[in-house]
Structure formats: structure tokens, C-alpha cells
Amino acid sequence: MTKSTSLLLATVIAFGMMATTASADIRKGQKTYLKTCKTCHGNGTKGAAMHTQAEWESLFANGGENIVKQHAGSKAEGFFTGKGFENSAQDLRDFLFEYGNDSGNVPSCG
Numbered sequence: 750m751t752k753s754t755s756l757l758l759a760t761v762i763a764f765g766m767m768a769t770t771a772s773a774d775i776r777k778g779q780k781t782y783l784k785t786c787k788t789c790h791g792n793g794t795k796g797a798a799m800h801t802q803a804e805w806e807s808l809f810a811n812g813g814e815n816i817v818k819q820h821a822g823s824k825a826e827g828f829f830t831g832k833g834f835e836n837s838a839q840d841l842r843d844f845l846f847e848y849g850n851d852s853g854n855v856p857s858c859g
């Protein structure tokens with residue numbers, strides 16, 4: 750194993766541990782997803798797999814600017830421009846990021 754590979758591995762493991770400590774938020778985000786997004790985007794596995802982790806980062810950057818824009822004019826616009834999204838954006842991001850389609854993780858109950 751080269752030095753850079755083991756460094757990469759250590760980073761991946763460290764991230765994995767961080768994800769575990771954040772799991773309360775991930776579960777909260779999953780709940781919000783099932784309540785709010787499932788009707789239009791399917792179960793949690795399907796929803797999170799819409800994007801890679803990097804894409805979720807950018808969709809949720811700047812208070813979720815990009816994901817809010819995606820819903821302008823849709824029936825979900827009210828949720829995205831209101832308090833509901835403001836309050837749950839961080840948890841939703843944690844859930845969707847954790848199970849992004851390049852994460853290798855699959856939620857235990859969709």
C-alpha cells in the first residue's frame with residue numbers, strides 16, 4: 750500500500766466515524782425526507798441516490814439556494830421557501846449526503 754493510499758484510507762475511516770456521531774441528525778433528516786419529499790421523489794434510497802455527495806453539497810450550499818431554486822414553481826415551493834426547510838435543511842443534507850449515490854451506504858429502512 751502506498752503512503753497516499755493509506756492516508757486516503759485513514760481519511761475515509763475518520764469520515765465514517767464522524768458520520769456515525771452525526772447519525773441522530775441523519776435519522777431526523779430521513780424522517781423529514783419521508784414526510785416531505787417521498788411523495789414526489791420516491792423512498793429514501795431512491796431520493797438520496799439522485800445525486801453524488803458532492804452534488805448534495807452544492808445543492809445545499811448557501812442555505813440550500815440551489816435545491817430551493819429547483820423547486821420554484823412546483824407544489825413544493827411553499828415548503829422550500831418557508832420555515833420548514835430552514836429548520837430541517839441541515840438534517841436533510843446530512844441524510845442525503847450520507848446516502849448519496851457514490852457513498853456506498855444504503856439506508857436501513859427506506
Ligand code: HEC
Nearest residue numbers: 782785786787788789790799808816819820823824825841
Ligand atoms: C410536490 C412535489 C415535490 C416535493 C414534495 C419535493 N420535490 Fe424535489 N423536485 C420536484 C420537481 C417538480 C423538481 C424539478 C424537476 C425535476 O428535476 O425533477 C424537483 C427537483 C428536485 C431536485 C433536483 C433534481 C435533479 O435531477 O437535479 C432535488 C435534488 C430534489 N428535488 C430534492 C427534493 C427534496 C430533498 C425534497 C424534500 C425536502 C423534495 N425534493 C420535495 C418536486 C418535488
